[in-house]
Amino acid sequence: MPRLIRFMLTRLATGFAIGCVVGFLVWPNDALTSGAMSGRVENYIAQGLFIYLFASTISMGYLATALLLEAE
Template sequence: MPGLISFMLTRFVAGAGLGCIAGLVIWNNGFLRMSAASSTDYYLAQGLFVYLFASTMGLGYMATALMLDDD
């Protein structure tokens, strides 16, 4: 695998992992008072909320790492 692709993938996965942790902490601490109609809706909302944080932080972490890389 070329160096740039592995660099981008590792940075994106690291950022997405941090985003998942942040999303789960915010969801589980009750900062948001979410009430859903059923348990399926609750889990769907939680998954989308965590995905929101994971994708945003993953792309941000990767873009910042690419910008600050001085090769």
């Protein structure tokens, strides 16, 4: 595998993992523990989409920052 592709895939995967963790921590977890909202599929879909969108944004920012710092 060429070095640039390996570089991009590792940076995207690392950024996505960081974004998933941060997105899960940012999501208001107390909203899902109330009796009226727990167990509804819509809430889990919303949480999954929020975490995915947060993680994809962080991964692109992580890749852009890594490319900027490595291009010396």
